[in-house]
Amino acid sequence: MNIVETRNLAKYYTFDSGLRVEALRGINVNIEEGDFVSFMGPSGSGKSTLLNIVGCLDQPTSGNVFIEGREIDYRNSSNLVRLHRQTIGFIFQAFNLISTMNAMENVCYPLYFNRVPHSRQEKRATELLNLVGLGDRMHHLPSELSGGEQQRVAIARALANNPKLILADEPTGNLDSGTGKKVTDLMRKINREQGVSFLVTTHDHEMARTADRVIKLKDGKITD
Ligand SMILES: Nc1ncnc2c1ncn2[C@@H]1O[C@H](COP(=O)(O)OP(=O)(O)OP(=O)(O)O)[C@@H](O)[C@H]1O
Numbered sequence: 001m002n003i004v005e006t007r008n009l010a011k012y013y014t015f016d017s018g019l020r021v022e023a024l025r026g027i028n029v030n031i032e033e034g035d036f037v038s039f040m041g042p043s044g045s046g047k048s049t050l051l052n053i054v055g056c057l058d059q060p061t062s063g064n065v066f067i068e069g070r071e072i073d074y075r076n077s078s079n080l081v082r083l084h085r086q087t088i089g090f091i092f093q094a095f096n097l098i099s100t101m102n103a104m105e106n107v108c109y110p111l112y113f114n115r116v117p118h119s120r121q122e123k124r125a126t127e128l129l130n131l132v133g134l135g136d137r138m139h140h141l142p143s144e145l146s147g148g149e150q151q152r153v154a155i156a157r158a159l160a161n162n163p164k165l166i167l168a169d170e171p172t173g174n175l176d177s178g179t180g181k182k183v184t185d186l187m188r189k190i191n192r193e194q195g196v197s198f199l200v201t202t203h204d205h206e207m208a209r210t211a212d213r214v215i216k217l218k219d220g221k222i223t224d
Contacts, residue, residue, distance in 0.1 A: 002069065003165050003197045004031040004054055009063035011049050011220075023049040024060070025220040033068075033164070036191045036198045038208045041217035047201035048169050050217070054199065055088055055167045056080040068164065085114050089158030089196075091187075093170035095150040097142040103129060103153045104138040110160045128156035132186060148179035155186060159196070166190075168200040172207055181206055 009027040014020050024046045031037055039047045052058040054065055059074035066072070067087060073079045097106045107125035116124070129138050132152040142150050151171060158166050168187065172180030184207045191198050200207060208214045216223045 001033050002030050003033040003035070003067065004029065004199065005066040005069075006050075006054070007064045007066075009050070009053065009065065010061050011046070011053065011058070012061045022220050024053070027063070027220075027222060029215060029222070031197060031199065034191070034195050034197055035212050036188060036210070037200070037213045037215060038211040039199065039201045039215050039217055040203070040208055041223075045217040046220040047217055049220075051167050051169050051199060051201055055090060056083055085110075085161060087164050089161070089163035089166045091151070091154050091158050091166060091168035091171045093173040095142070095147070095154045095174070097150055097153055097157075099142050102139050102141050103134060103145070103156075106142070106153055107156045107160055110157060114161055124160060125156070128159055129153070131159075131190075132156045146179070147175050148183060151175065151183050152186065155183070155190070159190065159194075163196065165197045165199070168198060170201055170203070172202065172204045177206070180204060184210055 006027050006029050009024055011024040012020055012022050027050060039050065041047055049058065053060050056072060056074065064071055067083060098109065101109065104125050107128055108121040111121040111124060126138065129135055132155055134149060134152055137145060137149060145153065172183055175183060187198055188210050190196055202208060
């Protein structure tokens with residue numbers, strides 16, 4: 001079963017000057033459930049655009065995306081909300097934690113939106129923070145955590161609602177290589193042990209080495 005499939009996916013930006021930027025030019029990918037896939041390519045090759053469209057944070061100019069065999073309807077906001085609540089988790093380069101909330105509260109946040117009762121939120125967040133090795137940092141604010149620790153909180157947050165798919169845009173981009181390797185290993189461990197599929201954009205060769213598959217992009221196209 002494919003967790004993600006794209007057909008002839010294109011994204012163009014047109015400016016008043018008449019200039020057209022072709023960020024994606026006919027992308028066809030099939031990602032099997034449980035795969036850990038890295039997208040690599042030079043800056044501007046379309047990696048983030050592709051991830052954002054698969055994650056319903058942006059919509060394509062043309063083409064189709066299927067998640068678990070069902071086509072995403074980008075005009076149907078309840079369809080998009082359901083995917084965000086139940087199926088897809090996100091990890092960002094800049095961690096994007098809420099600065100006024102501690103680690104526990106950041107992980108509870110998506111559970112709160114899914115109307116999980118308060119006592120179960122805390123139980124689940126504790127379980128996840130232990131899983132990412134932050135059992136002793138639960139009440140720390142993001143500013144009181146290192147970059148690698150903040151990214152581990154973000155990984156716990158991404159897992160909160162038991163997603164089938166995690167989309168990670170340059171997750172090691174703000175980390176030194178040693179910390180980046182630990183974050184990569186943690187993501188790989190979660191992939192192997194929990195069967196969560198990962199799509200990761202990266203410039204990091206260590207991340208690419210650990211992936212089941214590396215898909216290379218250049219000028220909005222897949223090169224191999
Ligand atoms: N909102 C936008 N408006 C206009 N052009 C855009 C927009 N977003 C992206 N682009 C253009 O689309 C192309 C692909 O950008 P994208 O961010 O997907 O590349 P990337 O491979 O993720 O790059 P990087 O490795 O630097 O993050 C680039 O030429 C970029 O300038």
